[in-house]
Amino acid sequence: MRLLRLRVEQLRRFREPVEIRDLEPGINLFAGPNESGKSTLVRAIRAAFFERFKSSGAGDLQPWGDTSAAPSVELEFEWQGVHWKLSKRFLRQKRCDLEIGTRRFNGDEAEEKLAELLGYQFPGKGPSKAQHWGVPGLLWIEQGEGQALSDSVAHAGPYLKSALGESLGDLASSAGDALIARVEAERAKLLTASTGRPTGEYAEILRQHEDAVARLTTLDRDIAAYRQQVDRLAELRRLRGEDEGRPWETYRRQAAEAQTKLTEVQGWRQARAHEAQDLEHCVASQQHGRDQQAAYARQHQELEQRVRERDATGLRITELQADRPRIDAQVEQAQAVYRTAEARLTTARR
Structure with missing residues (x-):
């Protein structure tokens, strides 16, 4: 399978649409600071393949503090020479659309078709777990979960045994542990365990x-x-x-060779002077680039601070709006008391 395009909207930190196109064959590297959304993109791909669009277990996809959001994921990929397009929307206005070449599927039929062709299954209800992913689940090793690979192998065991034979059972049994221990012992004879x-x-x-x-x-x-x-x-x-x-011809030839070498040396000196000027220009350009990079870093920090302030202000506005009915009720009650008192004052004056 080769991923071609990814688009997410209203999904965790990506409230606005974010689209990544023209993914290259092989490994595509995403680099960025912490909390920039790298893991969110991986979670979006995983949800598109493994989570039912009707499932309530996709609540972690919802942006923080926005209960009206409808997280959506759109994927385009190639599988066995055929172009696929998968679109899913969770929590609000739930739907699933699947295009396989010229064929189109919707809803549960689309999800079952996807699971059937890619070799896994969806849960009856609740969030998707490792026991539902089959062999494709072996390809999803999240950060900090490498030690749980044996569970994924166990869930994918029946299919792997049918494809690889009973040797898989040896790998997962105590004999496999003994083999691993033996390999580690032999390796310790050649390489240190720590470094x-x-x-x-x-x-x-x-x-x-x-x-x-x-x-x-x-x-x-x-x-x-x-x-x-x-x-x-x-x-x-x-x-x-x-x-x-x-013998004089030898001296003449040597003199000509010396003159040629002198000309070459002079040319080298001129070239060296030009290179020195180019080096000064490069150093100046490099310093200018560093200054710009530092300015960009400061602007990025200021932007993050403004985002945090905006989020805090939005939260405060939400709290005040939630408290507004109570305040309006108190105002109406105070106005009623005021009108009653005013009527009594008028009566007293008469």
Whole structure:
């Protein structure tokens, strides 16, 4: 399966629509600070696949303090060469729509079709759990839940046994534990348990390998130097044979070579001066970029503070609005008392 597009709305921190398009094949990396919504996106994908749209167990998808929100998730993906589009809305105006190529499904039929083709099942009621996810559940390992992989394997066991044979039972049994212990013991002979660094025979072999590589490098360097000396000797003998009759031509040739080298050196100096200027410009640009980055960081902090103040103000407004009927009742009661007192005063004056 390859995800192509994700869109969420009114889901946890994403009250406004957020859409991610053009996901690449393989691994797509989402980076951001804490509480920026990375886990929320993963939860949205998981809810789209595993949660029934009618389930009340999706209450954690609702934005905080907004009981009227209707969290929605829309996914587009490819499965076995066919384009799929899945849309779900939870809690309010619940619905589920599924498009598989040119075919369309709605409601419970859409969810059952999705579960049937992808190999898992939905719960009869309540939130979805590991025992309902089957083999796809093995692909959803959340942060801090890696130690619970054995439970997911147990729930997916019947299908895995039919596909892989009875060897899966050995892996999940005490014999599998013994095999794991044996592998760990053999590994401890080669790598340290705490840092994973080579030890014992493995470390000695690596050290011998490094020594052999160093000796080989030295020998290669000596051979190259010897060959250069042999070539230089042959060149000197050839030059000597040519210069025995006309030695002045050798000096003229050397002078021309020296002039050529001098020209090259002057060119290098000019290039170095240009590179030094470019380096100064790069350093200045880098400092400017750092200043902008610091300014952006301050603006981001100010924005977060304003968001927190806005949320606090919204909460206070909600509380005051909830208390308004009581205050209006007190005002009406006070006005009635005032009118009664005014009538009595008028009577007394008469």
